Amino acid sequence: MSTTHSILDDKSILDDLEPGKRTVRSLPHGGFLFLEHDVPSLLIYRKKPEDDATLRLARTSASYLIIGEDNFDYFRHFLVELTEKMAARFGSFILIEIYSGKTGSTEFVIKGPSHKLPASLNVLATEFEKIDSRRYDVRLTTRIEQTKERQLKESEPLFDIEEIKERGGTLVGIEIPPVYRDSKGHVYPLYFKSFRESFAQAVQQAIFEFIRVQTSSKISSYNALGKREIHEEVLKIDKQITAIQSSYQFLLLVAPVNIQSLRDRFFETNFQEINSYHYRLLPIDPDILKRRLYNLRIDEIDDPALAYLYDQKREEIDQELTMLKERGSRNFFYSSIRLHKDVPKNILAQAKLILENIPENQSSAEENLLDAHDFKKLAEEEFEYFKEQSPDYNGTIHIRKDVNIIMVSQGELYLPEDYKMSPQEAQALIQHEIGTHALTYYNGSRQTLSQLAAGFADYDATQEGMAVLAEYLGGGLSGNRLRILAGRVVAGAALIDGADFKSMFNLLHFEYGFAKERAFNITSRMFQGGGFLKDIIYLKGLVELQEYLGGGGELEPLLAGKYSIKHAPLIKNLTERNLLKPATIKPRYLKTKEFQPKMRAFKEGIALSKMI
Known part of the structure; x- marks a missing residue:
């Protein structure tokens, strides 16, 4: 021819x-x-x-x-x-x-x-x-x-x-x-x-x-x-890595199931005795999941942006699986340092400044406090607001005896049965948990890549920074709340310096003036698993977010799914190639009259202690 x-x-x-x-x-x-x-x-x-x-x-x-x-x-x-x-x-x-x-x-x-x-x-x-x-x-x-x-x-x-x-x-x-x-x-x-x-x-x-x-x-x-399309093999890798991550709930598995008895014993003994932490049985075998994780041919992805994102995510999941095997040991703490890094000096300085300038408010009357069922009603109202924007939104709420913190896991809200809060704290938590974590999970689930719902590597700090910013923009950020975030940073630094449970509690309660219940909550969270530094990322993420937005970064693209500020250029790259889309639903605070002036002040570098 x-x-x-x-x-x-x-x-x-x-x-x-x-x-x-x-x-x-x-x-x-x-x-x-x-x-x-x-x-x-x-x-x-x-x-x-x-x-x-x-x-x-x-x-x-x-x-x-x-x-x-x-x-x-x-x-x-x-x-x-x-x-x-x-x-x-x-x-x-x-x-x-x-x-x-x-x-x-x-x-x-x-x-x-x-x-x-x-x-x-x-x-x-x-x-x-x-x-x-x-x-x-x-x-x-x-x-x-x-x-x-x-x-x-x-x-x-x-x-x-x-x-x-x-x-x-x-x-x-x-x-x-x-x-x-x-x-x-x-x-x-x-x-x-x-x-x-x-x-x-x-x-x-x-x-x-x-x-x-x-x-x-x-x-x-x-x-x-x-590239303008995501190869079928990349979509398979995306689904497989999300399936591996979704097969375990990391935060739930490192949280103690006996937190109430731990608290009771510690207070009964005048802050002298803390019992051993007990954990849920692991529903997965970390070694088998690691084998599946490293069988994924991420090295064959030809799109550099996607290859980079999935390679980093695989490494993060690997670290989490290692930590699940190490629960209750000192090695868990060392792995936590690898995952969440050290406490930066500037973050620690800001935390101490907050604690020195904002006294704890203990004047809330007991009868004004809301319980878990009151909070559930507020959460349901927020879910209805989301449904107005996307009719297929469906929020799920669990009130449990075996959780010690309010949290969102895989888009679902978990409430401790005995949790009580002030109306202002409740409003802040609604924007934190629902207006940020549940919202970005849903928006991520509407993307082609399921990892935007599960969360790309290092997304936690950005998510928590956005969630605290949402508290501020929604009018619910209080002095006590800011003190808690600062207290977690101080506690994290103390943990790295070798503090035990009692000395950390004493530092928070006696030196920084936290009520015994708050000091215990901060300390107990810091020691779960064997020493868990995740709580330092709230204030750290807020500072990083302020630097990002102050330097010309945009907030709304960050609502499109769960990813880190450091990955924002890659997500923008994928969005401009029409591989990803903007956020499907948006939080309530964007439409308030206070939004613009508060956002302007935040971008211009308002001191964190002035955000209340």
């Missing part, structure tokens, strides 16, 4: 290139095309033996062509026709061929019309120079070469430069230093992940600069030049 006949026989491929259509299909002679209808660019890679890593670099793009090893003329003619059709639609079309340089090379060579595309090629060079290399004893350099030879010298040209110019195309070649593999072709997997992420971003930024200046495309961000 002649080359011409091959093109004619497959003319339907080009006929399918219409606005609104994505073209994903195998081509004759071992080729593959993935083309977005609204992207006037194409990343090109020619298959080579033992060069899978470079192939994966090509697959990070929204539009790419893999050229097979047979019948090169077919692909040359196909590219000419494709260029003509895409250039007619957008005014211009850029083709970037990537290939690996010789073993030992540490130089990116960008080959293209530098006199015509100075901005695009300079962006490319600048971003390549940011790729992390020095700490691995590699010195990457970048060179822009003005040449008509856009490929490796030993490779056959894709086409004549003048011909492709006549068809409305621009060709750029990128010779990539193969520093991500050794002389035998073995890839360094951890470094390759970082290299791939930086490489993809560099290419997307350069292409966006070309599109912005040279074409009629309406693409408004370089993020939109990443």
Whole structure:
């Protein structure tokens, strides 16, 4: 069969290139095309033996062509026709061929019309120079070469430069230093992940600069030049990692079941004796779950943003499963430090400032306190507000004897049967637990990725910072509440310094003036599991959130699911690629008249002690 006949026989491929259509299909002679209808660019890679890593670099793009090893003329003619059709639609079309340089090379060579595309090629060079290399004893350099030879010298040209110019195309070649593999072709997997992420971003930024200046495309961000669909295998990994996480309730399993008897004994003995903590039986085998966790082929995810998010989540789940095996031991405490980190000095200083400047208010009359059933009614009213925005919302509430804190787990609200609170505290907790935790769980459950409901790695601090901010914006943040958050930080620092139960309680009760019940609650939470630092993240998350919003970050995107501030750029990236969507339901406090002035004050750096 002649080359011409091959093109004619497959003319339907080009006929399918219409606005609104994505073209994903195998081509004759071992080729593959993935083309977005609204992207006037194409990343090109020619298959080579033992060069899978470079192939994966090509697959990070929204539009790419893999050229097979047979019948090169077919692909040359196909590219000419494709260029003509895409250039007619957008005014211009850029083709970037990537290939690996010789073993030992540490130089990116960008080959293209530098006199015509100075901005695009300079962006490319600048971003390549940011790729992390020095700490691995590699010195990457970048060179822009003005040449008509856009490929490796030993490779056959894709086409004549003048011909492709006549068809409305621009060709750029990128010779990539193969520093991500050794002389035998073995890839360094951890470094390759970082290299791939930086490489993809560099290419997307350069292409966006070309599109912005040279074409009629309406693409408004370089993020939109990443992959526009989530591969079926990634969705399987997402569901599997969420299933593993959902098979156990970490907070419930590290909370003691005998908290009431612990409190009674400690008070009866005048703060001298604390009995042993008792825990629920583990409903899972951590080792089996770890085996399932590391059978997931996260390393094969070609989308750098998603690969990074799931790799971090796997590590976090691994740490939690280890901690479940270590309950009641000193090793649990050491693992908690790994998971929640140390107490930063600036957070500890803020905590002490709060405790020194805000006295505890013990004037609440007993008859004004609300019990768990009163709180349940308030929670149900908030659920109804959510239903007005999304009729399929369904909130669940459990009043239990065997929990010692109000919490939301997997979107469901758990209330201690003996819990009592003031009306102001109840209002704060409604916005904290329902207006933040339950809300973001629901919004995350409406996303394509189930991990936005379960929570990506390190989401806790951001979630708790948002929840405390919600208390402030909703008008329920009190001095006592702020003191509790500060007390938890001071207690966490004391735990790290080696305090035992009695000395921590004495520090809170006698030195910082906490009522014995509050001092006990803070202390008992800090010692559950064997030493649990999670409680330091409330104040820590609030400070991080204030810095983020004060620096131009936005609150509403954080409501779309459970993720960390540090992942906000990645979530924005995925949202701009239409892989994720904005929040389905929003909290009540956004519509109050106090919202704007309070948010403005928070962004401008109001002292935490002034937020009450």
